[in-house]
Amino acid sequence: MQIDAMFFLETFLHHMGLWWVVVPSIFLGLIVGGIPGFSAANTIIVLLPFTFLMDVEVGLVFMIALYCASRLGAGIPAILVNIPGTAGAAATPLDGYPMAKKGLGQRALAISFVSSIIGGLLTTAVALVTMPWLARVGFYMHSVEMVVVMLFGISLIASVAAKDTIKGLIAGFFGLMIGSIGADHVYATPRGTMGFLELYDGVPLIPALVGLFAISEAFMVIESGSFMSKEKIQTVRNANWSETMQGVKITISRWWHVTWTSLIGLVIGVIPGAGAAIASFVAYQQSRTFSKTPEAYGTGHAEGLIAPEAANNGVTAGTLIPLMVLGIPGGATAAIMMVVMQYQGVPTGPRLFMERPDLGYGVFMAMFVTYLLMALTILPMSRYMSRVTLVSTTYMSPIIIAFTLVGSFVPREYLFDMYLAFGFGIVGYIARKTGYHVAAILIGVILGPLLEQYMLRALKMSDGDPLVLFSSPLGNTLWLVLVLTLALPTLLKKHRERTEARS
Amino acid sequence: MPKTKKNQETHNIAGECVIPLMGILFTVYYVYSIVDAPWTAQVNAVLVGTTLILVSTLFLIKKLHLLSLGTVEFKVPVTSFLSALKTPQTAFIATSFLYLIFIDFLGFTLTTTLFFWTSMMILGDGKRPYHKACLSLIMALIGYAVFIVMFETRLPIGMLEQILGKVIS
Numbered sequence: 001m002q003i004d005a006m007f008f009l010e011t012f013l014h015h016m017g018l019w020w021v022v023v024p025s026i027f028l029g030l031i032v033g034g035i036p037g038f039s040a041a042n043t044i045i046v047l048l049p050f051t052f053l054m055d056v057e058v059g060l061v062f063m064i065a066l067y068c069a070s071r072l073g074a075g076i077p078a079i080l081v082n083i084p085g086t087a088g089a090a091a092t093p094l095d096g097y098p099m100a101k102k103g104l105g106q107r108a109l110a111i112s113f114v115s116s117i118i119g120g121l122l123t124t125a126v127a128l129v130t131m132p133w134l135a136r137v138g139f140y141m142h143s144v145e146m147v148v149v150m151l152f153g154i155s156l157i158a159s160v161a162a163k164d165t166i167k168g169l170i171a172g173f174f175g176l177m178i179g180s181i182g183a184d185h186v187y188a189t190p191r192g193t194m195g196f197l198e199l200y201d202g203v204p205l206i207p208a209l210v211g212l213f214a215i216s217e218a219f220m221v222i223e224s225g226s227f228m229s230k231e232k233i234q235t236v237r238n239a240n241w242s243e244t245m246q247g248v249k250i251t252i253s254r255w256w257h258v259t260w261t262s263l264i265g266l267v268i269g270v271i272p273g274a275g276a277a278i279a280s281f282v283a284y285q286q287s288r289t290f291s292k293t294p295e296a297y298g299t300g301h302a303e304g305l306i307a308p309e310a311a312n313n314g315v316t317a318g319t320l321i322p323l324m325v326l327g328i329p330g331g332a333t334a335a336i337m338m339v340v341m342q343y344q345g346v347p348t349g350p351r352l353f354m355e356r357p358d359l360g361y362g363v364f365m366a367m368f369v370t371y372l373l374m375a376l377t378i379l380p381m382s383r384y385m386s387r388v389t390l391v392s393t394t395y396m397s398p399i400i401i402a403f404t405l406v407g408s409f410v411p412r413e414y415l416f417d418m419y420l421a422f423g424f425g426i427v428g429y430i431a432r433k434t435g436y437h438v439a440a441i442l443i444g445v446i447l448g449p450l451l452e453q454y455m456l457r458a459l460k461m462s463d464g465d466p467l468v469l470f471s472s473p474l475g476n477t478l479w480l481v482l483v484l485t486l487a488l489p490t491l492l493k494k495h496r497e498r499t500e501a502r503s
Numbered sequence: 504m505p506k507t508k509k510n511q512e513t514h515n516i517a518g519e520c521v522i523p524l525m526g527i528l529f530t531v532y533y534v535y536s537i538v539d540a541p542w543t544a545q546v547n548a549v550l551v552g553t554t555l556i557l558v559s560t561l562f563l564i565k566k567l568h569l570l571s572l573g574t575v576e577f578k579v580p581v582t583s584f585l586s587a588l589k590t591p592q593t594a595f596i597a598t599s600f601l602y603l604i605f606i607d608f609l610g611f612t613l614t615t616t617l618f619f620w621t622s623m624m625i626l627g628d629g630k631r632p633y634h635k636a637c638l639s640l641i642m643a644l645i646g647y648a649v650f651i652v653m654f655e656t657r658l659p660i661g662m663l664e665q666i667l668g669k670v671i672s
Contacts (some may be wrong), residue, residue, distance in 0.1 A: 032651075038654065046654055166562050167519075176525040177533065180551060184544035191544055192533040215599075222592050222626055257644070329584035398622035399642065401599050402615050406658065408651055413657050418603050425599075434518040452547045460543065 003357060008128075011362055021058055022065045022366070022373050029069025030378070033098020036210045036407035038082040040070040041332035048336070056344035057359060060337065067333045071276065072116045072374060073314050079108045079305075080388045081396070083214040083404060087205050087446055088276025088312040091156075091284045093213065093296060094439055095304030102300055103235030105386035110247025112309045113379050118251065118372040119262030119310030120317070126266060127317040128364050134318070135325035137270045140474055143457035147270070147469060149476040150451040153281035155486055156288075157440045164435065171436040176451075178203055185453050186460060198416040207408040207417045208445045211424020212431075212438040214404040218397040219429045224478055231425045244382050246309050247377040250302050257303055258310045261287055265311035269318020275331060275474045276312040277446050283311030317367060323348060324360055488489055513576045516566050520577075521536045523559035530555050610661015613652065615643040 015022075032038040044051065044063050049060040079096035092112065098107035127134065140150070157172030181192045181201030193199040212303030216500045251258060261283040268279040287307035289424035290298045297304045319331040327349025338348055346356060353360040362428035388396075408421035455469075470476055530552040537544050541657045587593060602618040609617075619639035624632060647667060650656045 043654070087558055104593065166558060166565070169522050170526060170555070170562060171557045173551055173558060174522060174529075175654070176551045177526065177530055177555055180533065182549045184540065184545035184547075189540040189544040189595050191537050191540065191548070192529070193536070194532075219592065219596060222595060267575065391626075394627040395638070397595065397626065398619050401622070402602065403646065405599075405603070406611070406646065406656070409658065410650075410654075410656055415603075415607060415659070418606075422603055428520075430518075430521055434521060436522050456543055456546065459546070466540070497510055 025065035028067040029066040031075035033070030033073025040067040091280040091308035098300035106243040107247040109382035114251040115306040116313040119315040123266040123314040124316040144475040146454040156285040171440035175441035176448040207421035211421040212428040215425025216428030218400040261307040262310040262314035265314025269315035280308035306418025325384035372387040611658040612663040
């Protein structure tokens with residue numbers, strides 16, 4: 001089979017013909033992505049018997065569409081009611097929710113959708129061309145390099161803490177400390193578990209996410225009786241299609257921003273075990289560093305919403321590259337896809353592109369088609385979705401509490417996790433009432449255990465010598481970039497002040 | 504003594520000290536839990552825990568300094584705390600906690616219906632009870648359909664789920 005432009009065109013048209021699988025999967029993906037606790041991976045597991053019955057190509061298209069849509073769906077409740085559907089959308093409410101509170105929920109959704117779609121399309125196209133090279137990124141990223149990547153994400157705490165540094169640092173380190181609960185990674189010694197067996201594997205992410213964001217938010221909003229003020233409610237009521245178009249225009253005018261933040265997602269997605277949460281935190285931190293208006297971040301700034309959304313959709317293509325090229329799944333969904341492919345007798349890795357190039361390239365084409373169809377189906381819905389913010393908190397708060405508590409139960413099916421989510425809700429409520437940023441706590445909870453795991457691995461390999469962290473050329477380059485990105489905002493600010501003073 | 508405008512504006516720092524104190528207490532407990540553990544289990548507590556205690560202590564010293572200057576005040580607001588206990592917000596938080604306790608005995612659907620109705624009545628000043636009862640039941644049944652039937656989540660089963668299960672089968 002000849003792999004040329006005609007082959008790609010035929011594959012694209014063939015996958016467009018599978019719209020009847022893609023469109024329902026998109027809507028299912030939006031639902032599972034939007035409910036905390038549910039994810040594309042566990043939905044595909046539930047529906048695995050059906051995928052075994054389907055033709056292998058249809059089954060893969062179904063899984064791909066569900067996977068992409070769930071990434072996009074996780075951002076919807078994050079923007080409208082401050083509840084990230086997955087950890088990958090944890091950076092989305094930093095600027096998405098303040099926009100919704102200003103009565104600009106429809107615009108925020110449009111920005112989120114367009115940046116996700118452009119980010120997804122772009123990274124899929126880049127993945128198609130650069131697959132063989134990108135697949136090798138995983139080989140070069142060892143524990144030392146991963147420590148620096150984690151520090152990129154954790155340094156976001158400093159950005160979040162910009163308004164009150166000491167409080168931000170307390171919140172961030174408190175989160176890191178909570179993230180350290182559980183058995184240690186080498187000898188499995190229980191640490192800080194308070195005797196709860198359920199905490200031996202560490203603090204589960206979904207109860208922390210649900211508690212810190214959703215439950216504390218539900219307790220907060222009942223004080224005001226509404227998600228926004230009366231004037232803002234009127235703004236939402238008066239909004240028309242031009243708001244969606246405004247969101248589209250804002251995103252397209254920042255096409256370069258979408259491009260480079262989605263590429264961050266693609267590269268991080270290729271690294272096994274890294275994932276969308278790290279990608280979105282790193283993209284947000286980098287976006288803020290190189291912005292001319294870093295002070296606007298956290299107040300409902302469009303670029304602060306574009307960065308995490310473009311990055312976490314860039315991860316989708318990245319996660320599939322190791323599976324397709326090397327036969328190594330880059331994440332949970334990719335692992336399930338591998339199971340389906342093996343069950344159907346389809347090879348993974350290099351043999352896939354030799355024996356079944358239609359399927360190998362078809363997976364990425366299905367992703368491309370999914371993002372195109374999402375633009376047609378979901379973008380027009382932003383106007384109606386944004387009306388969620390008009391619902392009275394009398395009805396909304398109990399719904400948030402009940403369904404997010406159930407969401408925290410779903411991943412491990414322990415009632416303990418519901419209590420844990422409630423506990424995090426109380427901590428989040430106290431933090432919000434006393435001026436601490438819950439996002440800083442969450443960054444610590446998500447990235448802390450990963451940082452510790454990679455750091456211990458590196459130290460263990462070097463018999464406890466901390467200089468191992470500066471032993472690899474790639475790691476040292478990353479350290480340099482990290483130091484530069486941390487120092488750059490201050491240097492740029494001083495430079496701007498000097499230029500202004502001269503003029 | 505009548506309160507002056509300056510006195511009224513004095514910032515109470517009691518609330519702000521809760522998170523740093525929680526952090527310090529938790530770190531002390533964490534360190535206690537790993538005293539005899541190998542170094543691989545301790546390294547994180549040394550790096551993160553020490554920094555948290557250091558930053559929190561700095562914060563508390565800064566606040567103590569402001570307190571000594573009289574620019575802030577430290578007052579545990581017992582009166583406002585007691586009056587806050589009577590607000591719908593506290594009742595809602597308590598109802599949410601009761602939801603967690605009762606879901607294990609009564610099952611997901613019935614507990615969720617009762618939780619929705621009670622919460623909506625508390626937050627909606629007791630208006631339109633029948634309307635809220637219908638809405639609560641519908642929302643709980645949607646939850647049953649999505650979580651238990653569609654995604655086969657093993658949520659606690661009660662009397663209502665058994666009846667619904669028999670009706671469906």
